[in-house]
Amino acid sequence: MRDPVIDKIQNHPKYQELRSKRSGFGWLLTVLMLVVYYGYVALMAFDKAFLAQPIGPGVTSLGIPLGFGVIVFTIVITGIYVNRANGEYDALTAEILKDATK
Amino acid sequence: MKKFSTLLISLLALTACGAALAAGPDLGATTKQATNWTAIAMFAGFVAVTLWITKWAAARTKSAASFYNAGGGITGFQNGLAIAGDYMSAASFLGISAMVMGSGYDGLIYSIGFLVGWPVITFLMAERLRNLGKFTFADVAGYRFQAGPIRTFAASGTLIVVAFYLIAQMVGAGQLIKLLFGLDYGYAVAIVGVLMMVYVLFGGMTATTWVQIIKAVMLLFGVTFMAFMVMKQYGFSPEALFADAVHVKTVGFEAAKAAAIAAATAASDAASSPEAAASAASALAAANKLDPAKQGLSIMGPGGFLKDPISAISFGMALMFGTAGLPHILMRFFTVPDAKEARKSVLWATTWIGYFYVLIFIIGFGAITLVTTNPDMAAALKGGGANMAAVLVVKTVGGDVFFGFISAVAFATILAVVAGLTLSGASAVSHDLYATVFKGNKADSASELRVSRITTVALGIIAVVLGIAFEKQNVAFMVALAFAIAASANFPVLFLSVLWKDCTTKGAVIGGFLGLISSVGLTIVSPAVWEATLGYPKGSAWFQYSSPALFSMTIGFVGVWLFSILDNSENAKSERAAFDAQRVRSETGYGASTSSGH
Numbered sequence: 020m021r022d023p024v025i026d027k028i029q030n031h032p033k034y035q036e037l038r039s040k041r042s043g044f045g046w047l048l049t050v051l052m053l054v055v056y057y058g059y060v061a062l063m064a065f066d067k068a069f070l071a072q073p074i075g076p077g078v079t080s081l082g083i084p085l086g087f088g089v090i091v092f093t094i095v096i097t098g099i100y101v102n103r104a105n106g107e108y109d110a111l112t113a114e115i116l117k118d119a120t121k
Numbered sequence: 122m123k124k125f126s127t128l129l130i131s132l133l134a135l136t137a138c139g140a141a142l143a144a145g146p147d148l149g150a151t152t153k154q155a156t157n158w159t160a161i162a163m164f165a166g167f168v169a170v171t172l173w174i175t176k177w178a179a180a181r182t183k184s185a186a187s188f189y190n191a192g193g194g195i196t197g198f199q200n201g202l203a204i205a206g207d208y209m210s211a212a213s214f215l216g217i218s219a220m221v222m223g224s225g226y227d228g229l230i231y232s233i234g235f236l237v238g239w240p241v242i243t244f245l246m247a248e249r250l251r252n253l254g255k256f257t258f259a260d261v262a263g264y265r266f267q268a269g270p271i272r273t274f275a276a277s278g279t280l281i282v283v284a285f286y287l288i289a290q291m292v293g294a295g296q297l298i299k300l301l302f303g304l305d306y307g308y309a310v311a312i313v314g315v316l317m318m319v320y321v322l323f324g325g326m327t328a329t330t331w332v333q334i335i336k337a338v339m340l341l342f343g344v345t346f347m348a349f350m351v352m353k354q355y356g357f358s359p360e361a362l363f364a365d366a367v368h369v370k371t372v373g374f375e376a377a378k379a380a381a382i383a384a385a386t387a388a389s390d391a392a393s394s395p396e397a398a399a400s401a402a403s404a405l406a407a408a409n410k411l412d413p414a415k416q417g418l419s420i421m422g423p424g425g426f427l428k429d430p431i432s433a434i435s436f437g438m439a440l441m442f443g444t445a446g447l448p449h450i451l452m453r454f455f456t457v458p459d460a461k462e463a464r465k466s467v468l469w470a471t472t473w474i475g476y477f478y479v480l481i482f483i484i485g486f487g488a489i490t491l492v493t494t495n496p497d498m499a500a501a502l503k504g505g506g507a508n509m510a511a512v513l514v515v516k517t518v519g520g521d522v523f524f525g526f527i528s529a530v531a532f533a534t535i536l537a538v539v540a541g542l543t544l545s546g547a548s549a550v551s552h553d554l555y556a557t558v559f560k561g562n563k564a565d566s567a568s569e570l571r572v573s574r575i576t577t578v579a580l581g582i583i584a585v586v587l588g589i590a591f592e593k594q595n596v597a598f599m600v601a602l603a604f605a606i607a608a609s610a611n612f613p614v615l616f617l618s619v620l621w622k623d624c625t626t627k628g629a630v631i632g633g634f635l636g637l638i639s640s641v642g643l644t645i646v647s648p649a650v651w652e653a654t655l656g657y658p659k660g661s662a663w664f665q666y667s668s669p670a671l672f673s674m675t676i677g678f679v680g681v682w683l684f685s686i687l688d689n690s691e692n693a694k695s696e697r698a699a700f701d702a703q704r705v706r707s708e709t710g711y712g713a714s715t716s717s718g719h
Contacts, residue, residue, distance in 0.1 A: 021702065022702070022712070024711060025701070025702045025705050025711070028705050028709060028711060029701060029705060034705075034708075034709070037708070037709075038708065041708075045244040045245060046244070046245075048240065048244050049240075049241055049244050049245060052237060052240045052241060052244075053241075056233070056237045056437075056441075057434075057437075059233070060433055060434070060437060063230060063423045063433070064430040064433055065430075067422060067423045068422075070226075070422050070423055071226075071418075071419070071421060071422025071423065072422075073421075075360075077360045077363070077364055078360070078363050078364050078367045078418060078421055079359065079360050079363050079421070080226070080421040080422050082226055082229075082421065082422055082423065083226075083229075083359070083363075083421070086226070086229045086230070086233060087229075087479060089233050089237070090233060090236060090475045090478060090479060091475070093233075093236050093237055093239065093240055093471060093475060094468075094471050094472050094475045096240050097239060097240045097243050097467065097468050097471045097472075098468055098472075100240070100243055100244055100464075101243065101464045101465065101467070101468040104248070104464055105461050105464055105465070109460075109461055112708075112709050112710065115709060116709060116710075116711060119711070120711075
């Protein structure tokens with residue numbers, strides 16, 4: 020016994036739109052995060068001196084802003100996704116559910 | 122909590138001796154301190170407040186559902202704090218600040234590894250977890266699979282992860298409390314065990330969550346204060362702080378160089394044979410080559426943390442994907458009302474955790490400049506080990522009262538995490554094994570609740586007994602192992618069952634067990650267990666990398682994939698046919714469980 024609403028949702032054009040938009044965006048951001056993090060790890064694995072070089076006349080190294088940058092990037096990229104998902108995607112989902120269950 | 126410190130201590134040992142991971146000093150090396158009454162009084166205050174909350178929560182914990190997921194009534198912001206609380210453990214607090222104090226920049230690299238898993242969980246898993254799940258991660262992984270085998274696997278994965286994690290926590294609790302409160306090891310372990318049982322037994326998930334939230338707020342307040350006071354000493358200039366730290370380290374290395382030269386010179390004077398003279402001469406040459414200025418500056422760049430690229434990647438994978446397979450983290454996705462709040466919780470959690478790690482870095486540098494230069498503090502550091510770094514910073518900048526406060530927070534932290542672990546273990550037994558496998562989903566709420574309470578008591582007793590039994594053991598590998606198992610067994614099953622249509626029960630169960638066995642097996646033949654715990658000679662360990670995750674996670678994923686595509690049974694066909702409906706629910710929330718159980 021299959022719930023007919025499931026088929027209604029599946030055949031809804033907006034469901035396809037939601038899926039392609041959201042999963043495309045989700046995977047894009049995932050790849051970005053992996054590139055940033057493993058790029059940072061690769062710098063450490065292959066060119067430690069690059070991160071250790073001072074950025075000014077003092078002792079503060081390039082690794083400090085880069086490391087903090089990775090932390091900030093992590094938070095910002097999560098925020099961007101959550102903002103879009105809780106706004107645009109949830110609105111689309113609500114529309115689909117309204118159509119399918121009426 | 123202890124999870125980070127055990128990892129850290131092992132990493133510190135790695136940088137220090139350049140040899141075996143986790144072979145280093147455990148917290149077991151600590152000596153008992155004078156009884157700290159301020160800390161005990163503050164901790165008693167925390168216990169009083171949390172017991173009052175437990176009483177309030179107990180009135181709301183009437184059904185199995187409210188026991189497991191707090192009735193789904195936690196907001197995204199609250200849940201974000203609770204998740205962050207699970208992460209901001211006593212050991213990440215004490216351990217990472219100790220690591221920064223010891224080797225500077227490496228501490229930052231290490232903490233970033235723990236943070237970067239969160240966005241990936243948010244993008245790919247958070248919403249699906251909430252929409253498919255109800256109480257345990259087996260609800261998600263087993264959504265379209267045969268209940269018996271998949272729940273048995275999920276419960277095994279949960280209990281094994283929880284067991285290793287709990288032992289590490291209990292041993293850490295005992296050592297830490299000995300250190301901070303001046304209480305005996307046995308008492309400390311018993312206090313943690315009893316309080317944790319009370320929270321979980323009477324207050325269920327509601328109390329467990331609120332204890333974690335209160336602790337997270339206290340800890341965030343504490344570290345904010347500490348970092349502020351450290352920065353204030355340097356006119357809020359990071360460069361001034363870093364420069365002073367480099368200076369302190371350089372002075373230390375100059376002294377070490379002078380000592381090495383003196384020792385080599387003395388050895389050369391006393392040398393009675395040509396060989397001894399030659400070795401003294403080469404030691405002298407080596408000592409003369411030391412460059413204290415360069416060594417001092419090394420804290421500003423990456424050091425020996427990532428030994429070889431394979432260890433680096435493997436360890437990073439365990440941290441990144443292990444988080445998405447830890448049962449006590451996953452269950453927090455079921456306490457919020459819907460997917461929207463689930464997403465908000467991860468955003469808040471990521472924000473607080475990131476903020477916390479930035480402050481810990483500052484506090485670690487504060488420990489270099491304020492603690493290691495102060496003779497009294499340096500003596501306390503010797504007595505208590507590097508893990509005392511952060512609490513000694515607070516003693517320097519905040520006095521005895523704040524020192525007591527931070528010590529109490531450290532204890533509260535352990536308590537909050539063990540409560541969460543116990544609850545997730547109890548849920549696996551009562552919901553996955555008892556109600557679903559043995560009773561075929563026909564258990565009534567009251568008997569299910571009774572089973573979860575009996576399991577809670579059993580887990581509490583086991584945790585205390587193991588905590589005492591393992592007092593003198595090196596348990597440093599256990600948390601790393603818990604992360605590796607979570608990444609290699611739980612995560613591939615969860616990920617593929619949710620995202621891959623052709624995944625079947627057989628594939629998930631066989632692949633999951635392969636991931637589990639390989640992660641445990643590779644850990645046993647790694648230096649941390651083979652040499653440091655089982656006592657075989659150095660270098661005899663068969664597996665030399667810091668973490669098995671790169672290999673065992675691959676085995677897990679390939680196992681699930683291979684045994685799924687080989688599975689052509691009738692069951693497999695119906696499971697694949699059920700994927701569409703699962704996907705619709707996971708993506709739209711249609712049919713998702715709402716605040717259930719009332």
